[in-house]
Amino acid sequence: MTIGFHCSHExxxxxxxxxxxxxxERAGFHAAMCSDHFNPWTERQGESGFAWxxxxxxxxxTSLPFGVVNAPGQRYHPAIVAQAxxxxxxxxxxxxxxxxxxxxxxxxxxxxxxxxxxxxxxxRLRESVxxxxxxxxxxxxNHDGLVRLRDARLYTRPETPPPIYGAALTPETAEWxxxxxxxxxxxxxxxxAQCKIIDAFRRGGGAGKPVAEQVALxxxxxxxxxxxxxxxxxPVAAVDLGKNQDLPLxxxxxxxxxxxxxxxxxxxxRVSSDLDRHAEWLRADSELGVDAVYLxxxxxxxxxxxxxxxxxxxxxxx
Numbered sequence: 001m002t003i004g005f006h007c008s009h010e011x012x013x014x015x016x017x018x019x020x021x022x023x024x025e026r027a028g029f030h031a032a033m034c035s036d037h038f039n040p041w042t043e044r045q046g047e048s049g050f051a052w053x054x055x056x057x058x059x060x061x062t063s064l065p066f067g068v069v070n071a072p073g074q075r076y077h078p079a080i081v082a083q084a085x086x087x088x089x090x091x092x093x094x095x096x097x098x099x100x101x102x103x104x105x106x107x108x109x110x111x112x113x114x115x116x117x118x119x120x121x122x123x124r125l126r127e128s129v130x131x132x133x134x135x136x137x138x139x140x141x142n143h144d145g146l147v148r149l150r151d152a153r154l155y156t157r158p159e160t161p162p163p164i165y166g167a168a169l170t171p172e173t174a175e176w177x178x179x180x181x182x183x184x185x186x187x188x189x190x191x192x193a194q195c196k197i198i199d200a201f202r203r204g205g206g207a208g209k210p211v212a213e214q215v216a217l218x219x220x221x222x223x224x225x226x227x228x229x230x231x232x233x234x235p236v237a238a239v240d241l242g243k244n245q246d247l248p249l250x251x252x253x254x255x256x257x258x259x260x261x262x263x264x265x266x267x268x269x270r271v272s273s274d275l276d277r278h279a280e281w282l283r284a285d286s287e288l289g290v291d292a293v294y295l296x297x298x299x300x301x302x303x304x305x306x307x308x309x310x311x312x313x314x315x316x317x318x
Contacts, residue, residue, distance in 0.1 A: 001286045003314055004031035005306070006214055006296035007058070010040040011233060014049035018058055020302055025062045027310035032058070033067040033099075033214070033294045038075060038107040041236040042257070043250045052084050055096075059088065065095040067212075069167055069185065071103025072147075073121070074111055078128035079152045082135040089158035099185045099212075100129060101167030102245070109248045118245075120146065122176070129164060129180055136161035165212060169241060171200035178204030183291075188215040188270065188281075194288055212292040213285060217270035218299040219278060219308065226271050226299055227262035234298035235260050237268040269298070275308060279316040286317075 005024035007017050021032055036051035051068050059066055066088075072078040081098070088096045102121040109115055116124065124146040131149060134141050140153040165185045166177030177184055178201045186197050198211055216237060218230035230237075235257035236244070247253060265271055270281055285293050297305040 001282070001290060001317070002030045002292035003282070003317065004033060004064075004292055004294040005029045006294040007032055007034040007054075008296060008298075009035050009049045009051060009054070010037055010045045010047055011298070012302070013047050014054045014057075017049065017054065018061060020306065021058050021062055021064070023303060023306050025064050027306050028314050029064070029295075029306070029310070031066070031292065031294070032062070032064045033069070033212075034058075036068050036070050036107075038110055039250055041106070041234075041250060042253050044232065044254070045250070052088075055088060056091070059092045059095060063095075065097070066092075067097040067099060067165070067185075069099040069101060071101055071108065071125075072128035072132070073124040074103065074108040074113055078131045078147055079135060079141075079149055079154075081128070082132040083154055083156075085132075085162055086136060086154055086157050089160070089162045090156060093158065093160070097163040097165060097183075099165035099167045100125060100132075100181075104245050105248045106250070106253075115246065115248075122173075126180065132164070133161070165210075168197060168201065171196045174198070174206075175200040175204035177201060178206030178209070181206070181209070183210040183212060185212040185214065188213055188285070191284065191288070198288060198290075210291040211289060212294065213290045214294045214296055215270060215281075215285075216296045216298055217278065217281075218265070218272075219275070219297070219305055220273055220299050220301075223271070223273045224262070226273050227265055229300040230265040230269060230271050230298055231260060231262040234265075234269060238264065275312040276316070278309070279313045282313070282317055 072081045085098050105115040127145050135154045141149045143149040163182040165183040166181030168174035168177045174197045184201045218226040220226040238260050
């Protein structure tokens with residue numbers, strides 16, 4: 001199982017994030033991925049660097065393979081996503097993948113366009129995927145639908161286009177994603193819920209395709225410190241999935257989580273001061289058939305997390 005490092009643009013400015021990516025590679029992490037936000041989830045997080053320019057720097061500064069989670073169709077026209085991904089794939093062959101999803105109003109509302117209902121967002125994503133693949137194939141694309149193109153053609157393309165993963169948080173979405181994606185990316189959760197998502201993906205057409213998981217976790221010297229940091233840095237884990245997709249402002253997420261206690265985080269993400277416990281969680285991921293796990297540290301000190309996991313957790317996984 002590949003163990004990667006998740007680079008959170010919401011939590012760190014891009015220069016600090018670049019240092020962390022370098023540190024993760026030196027420590028022995030196998031891969032990396034990053035978020036793609038216009039806004040942070042909360043005002044306290046306070047950062048929101050531009051993912052695509054940062055990816056060029058990070059892939060030049062390291063030899064790691066990288067991925068990014070992106071929502072084409074509103075804030076990004078799919079032709080621009082196709083062009084950006086093609087350029088990175090040409091410069092760094094075999095090292096880039098993109099995960100496509102329906103996105104959150106938090107980031108997409110800035111265009112001033114209405115936030116569509118879920119079924120329309122899903123249809124828009126499916127059109128965008130087809131458009132992106134056609135452009136990577138060298139076609140001249142004209143399309144009228146939920147996205148529109150006129151005489152669009154990519155002149156700079158990699159010999160092998162990057163894989164497209166589908167982002168899914170529910171079994172229903174995972175089953176649909178299995179019909180068109182090259183792989184699945186989801187987030188960690190209770191084992192039963194994870195089994196249902198992975199099984200649905202495979203049932204929907206994803207059998208034999210890779211499964212990746214983003215794991216939010218908090219580690220510190222003490223349990224109390226780990227819980228406090230999780231509450232401070234990642235309260236979004238407590239927000240209902242529907243609200244997660246529909247709330248428009250960081251202040252809305254602050255309001256939704258105002259009464260969340262540090263102790264409440266223990267049921268939402270992986271929180272432990274015990275490195276052996278974190279290794280156990282990762283072994284369980286492997287048993288589920290997860291091919292790649294991207295660790296997303298939301299604890300008090302990401303540099304100490306990298307060093308501690310490199311020293312104790314990665315070796316324990318073989």
